Amino acid sequence: MIKLCGFALSNYYNKVKFVLLEHGIPFEEVFVMTSQEESLLAHSPLGKVPYIHTEHGDLCESQAIVEYLHARFPEKGIFPADPWEAAKERELITFVDLHLELVVRDLYKEAFFGGTVTDATKGRVEKLLTRHIAGFRRLAKFDPYLRGAHFGAADMAAFVSLPLVGMTTQIIYGRDFLLDAGVDWKGYVKVVGERPAAQRVTADRKAYIAATSKP
Known part of the structure; x- marks a missing residue:
């Protein structure tokens, strides 16, 4: 299952969360705050949120995440076919x-x-x-x-x-x-x-x- 990492005050976290919810894509929320700690930088190179954790690894930047979701779940129609x-x-x-x-x-x-x-x-x-x-x-x-x-x-x-x-x-x-x-x-x-x-x-x-x- 996709893990969405971040916190609910972040607009970009909520952008990705909206996409996941709207299109019925199963996910788990993991509370993560921004920081420059190595423990976070290992997952999000700039210490930002959101990022997602998948079976392939981590992915940051909200639009890159949305594009990944569109490609991984083409049947969901996140973007129009045209x-x-x-x-x-x-x-x-x-x-x-x-x-x-x-x-x-x-x-x-x-x-x-x-x-x-x-x-x-x-x-x-x-x-x-x-x-x-x-x-x-x-x-x-x-x-x-x-x-x-x-x-x-x-x-x-x-x-x-x-x-x-x-x-x-x-x-x-x-x-x-x-x-x-x-x-x-x-x-x-x-x-x-x-x-x-x-x-x-x-x-x-x-x-x-x-x-x-x-x-």
Whole structure:
């Protein structure tokens, strides 16, 4: 059985977990925190989560894991059979993961963890996000899902990461960059959140927050 290693607060852990749950792929969750300890680096070379453990060994990076699951379980249809539609799903995932979440991640230290980031960093992130969100808006249909009527892998990535973009920009800049650009991520997340797999991911994340917030 596949072992999914990480913790329920990680959006990329939840991205992979959403895929596993949505497509009925059996897996076991193993609690692992990020660290630079050799015991973790032996499994995840940068000490990050998620990673999965399989009979063949370990695999890290969320998108590599999703691609592996698609190849290993082709009958699950994680990506569409049509090459164009599959490529468009991957295109949207790239925008969500790399052009939106990875950019705003530079602000998490101040937004969520009590630290500070420089004005130069804030200015750079604002410039990049403004351009990247405009590009994302040209691609995403939100009718009701990113590619239209069909729910796909891109929606699982967006469900766990778009809220972070919106909340972080609201905290740091006093305005939600996504909403300002016409991306109703709250309505979208509500629609996706009706799916049982999404509800499980959300419930487990909230339970983790509640458990770790206790004095």
